[in-house]
Amino acid sequence: MSTAYSEHYSIRDYKAWKGDWELVYGEPYAMTPSPGVSHQRLERKLLVQLDAGLSQCGKCEALSEIDWCVSDDTVVRPDIVIACDV
Template sequence: MSLAYLEHYTIRDYAAWDGDWELIQGAPYAMSPSPSISHQRLEQSIAAQLFDGLKQCLQCEVLSEVDWQIAEDTVVRPDILIACDIQGEKLTQTPELIVEVVSATSAKRDEQIKFELYQKEGVKTYVLAYPEHQVAKVYVLKEGRFIKAGDFVLQTYEFEVKGCKLAVDFSQVWRKLP
């Protein structure tokens, strides 16, 4: 099929849609009806540890399920992010850290499409958390490329965000998961 026939949507189109969507380089992606209990537990556990770690950092904050408007044709909604020096009610600057809780329905988008997008946009740390396997894969941006820092099951990983150090104890993250 010729590329001339592919539809290309913008933020204006996105704003008019019903339901939950992400828009990546003009292509719409439907989000799951709602996250599973395991997804919610994992998201809340990681967010709580990140929030605790940032208590002394006044310029950065942890946000969940907020739209990040990257371009006129790209809006994503990471599960968790840390952004600093936020201005206004719309997030338009690149987050320092993003966590995506990966499910079977989101794996391709999280592992490939968003991986490349976040890398290109300069996200400093990207975490893929897998509730089913109880492992988190942490990637750190070095010289414009994500380099894997490791797979974390029972270990603690220390993050640095704008000079603030915070840690996630992954042994605690998986405690409430089946």
């Protein structure tokens, strides 16, 4: 019986790739095409609400479409993330 081998990638590899990808535990995943209009409208409304709620904080903000480097072999791009002390 043979064992399948898959290459383990890092953030360094990820930064050299063309196109839209996420890297999860060293494994690349091609991203789907851009979201539709209704998704983008909902995302915008949610960002506005989050920003309003975070306005008193002074340390945190709501961001979208940002590469979040979780570890040396994981980079994801969530629709929305709340980042503090950036």
